Every structure is written in structure tokens, then in C-alpha cells.
Amino acid sequence: MSHGSIFSPLKKAFFTYFCPDNQLQKIRITFIEACQQQYTRAKNLVWKKCRTILPVPQWRGRLPKATDVKHPAEYFRGLLTSSCIENIVEQTNLYAIQCDPSKPLKVTVEEIEQFIGICFFMSIFGLPGCRMYWQSATRIDCVANTMALHRWESIKRNLHFSDNLKQAPIGEPAYDKLYKVRPLLTSLLEQFQAIPIDENLCVDEQIVPFKGKHPMKQYNPKKPKRWGYKVFVLADSSGMVYNFEVYTGCISPCNGQPDIGASGNIVLTLSSIIPDNISHKLYFDNWFSSVDLQMLLEKRKIHCIGTVRTNRLAGCCLPTDQDMKRKGRGAFEEKETIYNGVTLRAVKWHDNRAVTLLSTFASANPATTVMRWDKKKKTTVQVKCPSIVTKYNKSMGGVDLLDSLIALYRTKIRSKKWYHRVVFHMFDFAVVEAWLLYRRDSRDCGIPPKDVSSLAKFKAEVAGCLCMEKKTLKRRGRPSQHTEEEQPEKRPKTPVEPRPSTLVRIDQTGHWSVWVERKGRCKYPGIASSTFTSSEVPLVRKEILCRLRNRGMRIGGRHRFVVIDESKFSHK
Incomplete structure (x- = not known):
């Protein structure tokens, strides 16, 4: 113009x-x-065919070696710090007073840790309702014995991270859509960014599942969970996270960098923590990739590979998809250009369909072969695969791997507050990150893989420590006037077996019993709760029943009861 x-x-x-x-x-x-x-984007570049091999830059960084493996709770507390939990305590108590000054919550650090531990146990057991963990039929002792239901619900109802009275009004420059959870995000981000960064990194989108009504909710049909909050994540190939940013509807340019569009700006923002001139490798998909982005990153010696949309390759005339299909499966075309002193390679490869990749350090050669299923021949065949595709597939899936790990034991607690979904996701986020750190240290210390705790066991140990470490379980009811030393020692009660349903009791299947010489109470409905010196115990299920005069014998098995003719038995 x-x-x-x-x-x-x-x-x-x-x-x-x-x-x-x-x-x-x-x-x-x-x-x-x-x-x-203003920054002028690349256009009308001169591309030419090439078949030379680009040398792969050697990574000059090094990860520190761990000398020992810490307890799972220590890894988690290293990410969700004590200062963050103290802020949760302060803001939760403040919000409770703001709602009703006559009913202060008086929550403590120990109770917040127990609340988080209970949430982790819920994510592992996965019962459909939160109250089921306290109900007798589906009771989970590690949850119900830690905290009373009404107390847990009170903490959940008042859980807060910021003072609502200090939030900037809508329309002002200081307004933040994530104000309610900003302290939690900032605290976690500081700890994630302090982790030593590996060589191969990737940038991708993550969806926090949410189907409620909120302006930040996004739709991505290519993700397993299509509706929810969008999070941009910088991670390595193992899923370890180093930086993230929750999408609020606007992506600003990175400080000190030109504006190259929203998709490129977010990559520059996330990659700002990557050290320069160490030859890190960064991978991203075609939504982020562009010639300008890769040129700017290469100036910092951050080498890139990304799938790219053909309309972002200015002046590059690659074969059409129909031409590639005629050449057959495994055909590829490579072209090269130099932009602001940076060499760029574009490779188009046809597999099931055509895909185009752009890189500053990788090329098509040396090509390898991969196994693919041929529908016509009904067998697997060898297909030629460019080197750039092999490198991309090997290191790109870190964020998707992270999503799958979080989804294994996701905290699914229903709530009317929109930010609770973000909070519980960040708690799960921190647990998976702690587990990946634990696995890295275990590998450095030479621990065999079979001795490394799984994610479920790791999360259960973290939850157990949060619920019980240096904490006393409160007893229900009024406190006693006597000390524990003055009280006589009570005999521990035998666990009570639940009564079976009526239909199971009267089905007359598998109810034979044996005689035992010990005291017990009859479980038959309608019998007075008297203690008998001897009783009948079924062989299959140990339900105590008595012999009643003029009534015959009530016999049970597998939680079942029937009436046997009294003429066959002597009465006691």
C-alpha cells in the first residue's frame, strides 16, 4: 500500500x-x-530446490545430575510452596468474613493441605459424587477420617486466592480476567521457570475441560476435550512444563520483539525463558509456525521445526497435493531460501495426505523408511520418510503426553464457581510436574524403572502426606473433660458387617453355616440386640446368627439369610 x-x-x-x-x-x-x-513481514522470498544436508547444531547445555531421590511430597511442596498456601489461607478467611462476618471460617494451613489431599484422593478413586466418600455404603476412610464433610464443603465454598475488593473494574487497563487465580498461577509459574531446561522443547495448546458459561471458554475440535479454557504450554518431549500462559482472549506482543501476529507472539513470549546461543530445539504446529517466527528464533540460536501452512510460505511454489498423490506415497519435495541471513528449508511430504514442514536446522535428507499399512495390498509396506519428519514426530508430542497424564487422574469436582476448574487443573498440573521431576531424578540415580512409583502411587503418597503429616485428626462431638491418661483403655470394636438387602437374604442360595464358640450379636432383622454365648456363622460370609427357640435357625451366607426347619436342629 x-x-x-x-x-x-x-x-x-x-x-x-x-x-x-x-x-x-x-x-x-x-x-x-x-x-x-512497524515490522514488515517476509514476502516474495526466492526459493530454490536443494538436496544438501544441513548440519544439526550440537546442544551446548547440560542438565544437573540429581544425587538423591526425595519423597513425593517434597517434590510437590517445591512447586506449591508454603507461601502460596499461606496466601490461600489468608484470602479464604477474608472472603468468608466478607460473606458473613458472624461466621468466620478460621481455616488453617493444615486444613488447606488436607483439603488438597482429599481432592487428590477423589481424583484417584473417582466416585461420581463428592458426598459419597463420607456415606456409609461408599465410604473411603482416607477421605472421611481426614475431615468432616461439612468442613470440606465450607472450605470449597470459600476457597479464594485474591481480594475481590481490590479487583480493577471492567474496562480499565489494569483489569485482569484471571484476577481471582492470578496469585496461584504466578506462584506455580515461578517454580516451573526455575526448572533446568532440556534440549528438545515444544509449544502447543492445552484445553482445561469446562462446559459452563464464561467468555474465556474456547472450542478446539482437534483436542480430546473440545470445550474449555485454553492454555499455551512450553514443555519438553517428556511432558515437563517450563512455561505456560492461560489464554484470555488477547495475545500481546512479547517485550522487545516485533508484532508478528497472535500465533507467533505467544511462541516468542513462552520461549523468552529459553537461554540464547545454546542451540535448543523448538517444535510447534502449523497454527504457530511462520517464516518470521523461525527467523527471529534462529537469531537467538533457537533452532525450530514446525508444520506450516502453505499460504505462510511467501513465494514458495511447492507441488500441489494432487501432484504429490500422483507421485505416490513417500514422495517429497524440498526447497530452500535465505531470509535476513537465516537459511530456511521447506519440505512437502505425502503420506496418507500431504504435509508441509519448515525448519532452520533440519532437511529432508538423509531420508529413512517407516512402516505403513497399505489398504490395497492388505499388508504393511515401507514408505520413505524425510529426516525432518522423523525429528518432528520424535519431539513434538510433549504437551499431548502431559494432557494424557493429567487426564488419568483428573480432579472432577463439580462447582458453580468458574475458577475452581482452573484451580483443580493447576493442582493436577503440579502433581504431574512433580512426578516427572521425580522420574528424572530416579533415572539420574540409576533406580530401575520397576522400582519407580507410578503416577497413581505417587499422587496417593502426596495426598497421604498432605492429609496426615504433622496433623491430628479431630474427633466429632464435644471435647471430654478428662485427659486421655485418666480414661480407661477401651477394647477395640470389631468391624460391623453391613446388612444385606431383603431380596438377597431370602433367595435361599448358599446359606449353610457352622457352629462357633464365641460371643456375637444376631444380625437377623427384628431380633433383640442381646449377646449370645455361641452362634451360627456361615462358611462363606461371617455373619453371626442365633438359634431361637420355637423359631428355628436363621442361617446366612454371602450376606444372605434363610429359615431352616427347626426339627433339624437342637435349640440352645
């Missing part, structure tokens, strides 16, 4: 009517200078 066509006729008329001639000229000159200072 020429400078003469910058102003539309309508804008010219507006400025001519409201501004004098000299003012209009000043405005026009200022606008032209601002346009000249």
Missing part, C-alpha cells in the same frame, strides 16, 4: 473538516512514520 492511499476518502474528509491544513499535514506525516517503523 502506498503512502498516498493510507487515508481513505472518508478519513480525508473527516480530517479536512475538523483540522486546519497544517494540522492535517502533521497528522499524515506522523501516521506514515509509524507505519514505516
Whole structure:
């Protein structure tokens, strides 16, 4: 666009009517200078065919070796720090007082840790309702014995991280859509960014499942969970996270970098923590990839591979999808260009369909072969695969792997508060990150893989420590006036077996019993709760029943009961 066509006729008329001639000229000159200072994207590049092999830069970084393996709870507390939990305690108590000054919550650090531990246990057991963990039929002792139900629900109802009275109004520059959870995100982000960074990294999107009504909710049909909050994540090939950003609807340019569009700006923002001149490798998909992005990253010696959309390759004439299909499966075409002193390679490869990749350090050769299923021949065949595709497939799936690990034991607690979904996701986020750190240290210390705890066991150990470490279980009811030393020692009660349903009791299947010489109470309905010196115990299920005079014998098995003719037995 020429400078003469910058102003539309309508804008010219507006400025001519409201501004004098000299003012209009000043405005026009200022606008032209601002346009000249903006970053100009790559266009009309010269691409040429090539078959040379680009040398792969050697990574000059090094990960510190661990000397010992810590307890799972220590890894988790290293990410969710004590200062973060203290802030949760302060803001939760403040919010409870703001809601009802006559009913202060008085929550403590220990109770917040127990609350988080209970959430982790719920994610492992996966019962459909939260109250089922306290109900007698589905009771889980590690949850129900830790905290009373009403107390847990009170903490969940008042859980807060920021003071609502200090939130900026909508429309002001300081307004933050994530204000309610910003302290939690900031605290976790500081700990994630302090982790030593591996060589191969990737940037991808993550969806926090959510189907409620909120302006930040996004839809991505290519993700396993299509509806929810979007999170951009920088991770390595193992799923370890180093940086993330929750999408709020606007992506600003990275500080000190030109504006190359929203998709490129978020990569520059996330990669700002990567050290320069160490030859890290960064991978991303075609939503992020562009010639300008890879050129800017290569200037920092961050080498890239990414799938790319053909309309972002200015001036590159690659074969069409139909031409690639005629050449057959495994055909590829490679072209090269130099942009601002950076060499870029574009490779188009046809497998089931055509895919185009762009890189600053990888090329098509040396090509390898991969096994693919041939529908016509009904067998597997060898297909030629470019080297750039092999490198991309090997290191790109870190964020998807992270998603699958979180989904294994996701905290599914229903709530009317929109930010609870983000909070519980971040707690699960921290547990998976802690487990990956634990696995890295275990590998450095030479621990066999069979001795390394699984994610479920690791999360259960973290939950157990949060619920019980340095904590006393509160007893229900009024406190006793006597000390524990003055109270006589009570005999522990035998666990009570639950009564079976009526239909099972009267089905007359498998109810034979044996005689035992010990005391017990009859489990038959309607019998007085008297203690008998001897009883009948079924062989299959140990339900105590008595012999009643003039009634015959009630016999049970597998939680079942029938009536046997009393003439066959002597009465006691």
C-alpha cells in the first residue's frame, strides 16, 4: 500500500473538516512514520530446490545430575510452596468474613493441605459424587477420617486466592480476567521457570475441560476435550512444563520483539525463558509456525521445526497435493531460501495426505523408511520418510503426553464457581510436574524403572502426606473433660458387617453355616440386640446368627439369610 492511499476518502474528509491544513499535514506525516517503523513481514522470498544436508547444531547445555531421590511430597511442596498456601489461607478467611462476618471460617494451613489431599484422593478413586466418600455404603476412610464433610464443603465454598475488593473494574487497563487465580498461577509459574531446561522443547495448546458459561471458554475440535479454557504450554518431549500462559482472549506482543501476529507472539513470549546461543530445539504446529517466527528464533540460536501452512510460505511454489498423490506415497519435495541471513528449508511430504514442514536446522535428507499399512495390498509396506519428519514426530508430542497424564487422574469436582476448574487443573498440573521431576531424578540415580512409583502411587503418597503429616485428626462431638491418661483403655470394636438387602437374604442360595464358640450379636432383622454365648456363622460370609427357640435357625451366607426347619436342629 502506498503512502498516498493510507487515508481513505472518508478519513480525508473527516480530517479536512475538523483540522486546519497544517494540522492535517502533521497528522499524515506522523501516521506514515509509524507505519514505516512497524515490522514488515517476509514476502516474495526466492526459493530454490536443494538436496544438501544441513548440519544439526550440537546442544551446548547440560542438565544437573540429581544425587538423591526425595519423597513425593517434597517434590510437590517445591512447586506449591508454603507461601502460596499461606496466601490461600489468608484470602479464604477474608472472603468468608466478607460473606458473613458472624461466621468466620478460621481455616488453617493444615486444613488447606488436607483439603488438597482429599481432592487428590477423589481424583484417584473417582466416585461420581463428592458426598459419597463420607456415606456409609461408599465410604473411603482416607477421605472421611481426614475431615468432616461439612468442613470440606465450607472450605470449597470459600476457597479464594485474591481480594475481590481490590479487583480493577471492567474496562480499565489494569483489569485482569484471571484476577481471582492470578496469585496461584504466578506462584506455580515461578517454580516451573526455575526448572533446568532440556534440549528438545515444544509449544502447543492445552484445553482445561469446562462446559459452563464464561467468555474465556474456547472450542478446539482437534483436542480430546473440545470445550474449555485454553492454555499455551512450553514443555519438553517428556511432558515437563517450563512455561505456560492461560489464554484470555488477547495475545500481546512479547517485550522487545516485533508484532508478528497472535500465533507467533505467544511462541516468542513462552520461549523468552529459553537461554540464547545454546542451540535448543523448538517444535510447534502449523497454527504457530511462520517464516518470521523461525527467523527471529534462529537469531537467538533457537533452532525450530514446525508444520506450516502453505499460504505462510511467501513465494514458495511447492507441488500441489494432487501432484504429490500422483507421485505416490513417500514422495517429497524440498526447497530452500535465505531470509535476513537465516537459511530456511521447506519440505512437502505425502503420506496418507500431504504435509508441509519448515525448519532452520533440519532437511529432508538423509531420508529413512517407516512402516505403513497399505489398504490395497492388505499388508504393511515401507514408505520413505524425510529426516525432518522423523525429528518432528520424535519431539513434538510433549504437551499431548502431559494432557494424557493429567487426564488419568483428573480432579472432577463439580462447582458453580468458574475458577475452581482452573484451580483443580493447576493442582493436577503440579502433581504431574512433580512426578516427572521425580522420574528424572530416579533415572539420574540409576533406580530401575520397576522400582519407580507410578503416577497413581505417587499422587496417593502426596495426598497421604498432605492429609496426615504433622496433623491430628479431630474427633466429632464435644471435647471430654478428662485427659486421655485418666480414661480407661477401651477394647477395640470389631468391624460391623453391613446388612444385606431383603431380596438377597431370602433367595435361599448358599446359606449353610457352622457352629462357633464365641460371643456375637444376631444380625437377623427384628431380633433383640442381646449377646449370645455361641452362634451360627456361615462358611462363606461371617455373619453371626442365633438359634431361637420355637423359631428355628436363621442361617446366612454371602450376606444372605434363610429359615431352616427347626426339627433339624437342637435349640440352645
